[in-house]
Amino acid sequence: MMDINTDNILIGDTIYISGHKKPDLDAVVSAYSYQIYRHARGDFNYIAIRSDDVNAVTKWIFNHFKLDIPMLIRDVSGKKLVLVDHTDPVQRPDGWERAEIIEVVDHHNLKLETTVPPKITIRPYGSTSTLVGQKLIQANVKIQPNVAGLMLAAIIDDTLALRSPITTYVDRSIAGQLSAIAGISDISSFARELFDHKDIWLKLKANQIINTDIKEFDANGTSVVITQVETMDNQKLSKKEPELVLELKKLNRTQPKDIRIVMLTDLLRNDCIILADGNKAQDLEKIFGTQLEKGNRMYLPGVLSRKKQVLPPILDYYTKI
Template sequence: MSTILVFGHRNPDTDAIGAAIGLARLEQALGQDAQAVALGKPNAETRYALDHFGLKAPRVIERAAPETTDVMLVDHNERQQSVADIADLTVHKVIDHHRIANFETTAPLYFRAEPVGCTCTILTRMYDENDIPIPGDTAGIMASAIISDTLLLRSPTTTDADRNALAHLASIADISPDAYGTDLLRAGTDLGDAQPATLIGRDAKSYTMSGTEVRLAQLNTVDPTDILDRRDEFLAAMRAEAEHAGYDLFLLLITNVLTTDSDVLVVGDPLDAVDAALTVTIRDGHAFAKGLVSRKKQIVPQLTRALAQ
């Protein structure tokens, strides 16, 4: 077997990067020639975590071949979220915490999907199950992933397994989850001088729901007015991207990490399905959704059902 490349989804977040590092190092400890890579550059939040724990960002790839045909996936399984040549590769493992869709293989594999808040929560268990100690820097980036995906354990996706894993990892990494976690989340809200066309792709995933092509993007902030004051610019960028890429619906969540509420910008059709799924009324491309923070739990299942009707 050639070198196994381990990677998360496109437009990687902290879990996609942290889980790739975590699984690659676990596989190495088990005797495999595994290497963490990424399908995009780390965002500001992930860079903060990598720098804090002295880790180098995984190198970015667009295709796995001809370098290798052997891969492992973390934090995703849907093909449209994966590497460009995924159909030509042998997937040996999948570790994920999302829905399972648009995924099939020609050979048996190890597939582990659990309804927890973060992929790194599952990986923490896997280290324990294999009696492999977690290095301090690995524990740090994995703890960062749990903090990020669960908004410091405040997201509705949070489970007791996430709480236990974060406490364990934080002890190894010698961090205070609250103090470090607050700094990490704030680092992720720095939008810098980036333009709307760039920002809407910073943390975005694509889905096919009952034949409807859906794009769900999310921006975390401590002050949503900075983005909402430029609402028309963001909506125009979303329309342009939807037309270019063929998305029927494009949703952008502007999530306040302090209040755990979101403003939602929407372009495309059918808008009535979005209204029904999120229990909101979209007016002029905008709605406020109290308590909405999770694409995985609060949007994807509900919108999938609404579009199927």
């Protein structure tokens, strides 16, 4: 847990709040809601943005609550930045090297080897929207019902309906308070509706699936890219598996990575099918103690979380060798 506050920002400078590239719902909503928090404090120079195109469920939920998606700024060169929902350099907006990072609000491990901003708030919650929601509630900021619903959706999405191993009691508490404000009495039904709008994978091409929720990591010099596909039935995606593997191989020919992974996560069965490619993909057998079928497919029962269950063993393996 980390909370460093030594604010030395000039009042009046425009400060842009941005989530990571290839943003998931939490990256966009946490930027949006952190702008609300800052404005409630009188800091009207804080502006939420996104650095990349949003996915289908993000478009749907903002439209559902009749709210505007933050504006798109792909290159943040020369700007003052607040990073939300990420710190890893490979996930930052284009041009971050020529920007000034003045604050971080996140729920992931801190990766700031290149710069240390004067203001850092890190909490080990399941969602950055939980952290921002906590700030808003503790500051007694009035949250509009549609904004509360938006934030609840982001928490549900990032914690897999509060069932992921990354979920904390704080996530459940903030989700409960937001649901009350939003007038959403049945969180389970709301979660199913959200995931129904997300479970559109059979309609997408392989490259669209892979790029919907994708994150890149540096595992002690080993390049790892992990896509998470959350579905109500990963067995239905079996017909897509050959297409996805071919696309992974195609990507590795044009943009080589040591390991590329697609996680087909089943939210009902609580399991995961991993599809993998790369010159170090065979290391996954040692990392997870399970054989890769046909060299590229692995079944992991009880695995739901990229952040908690898939990435850490990979990072640990390459740190030790």
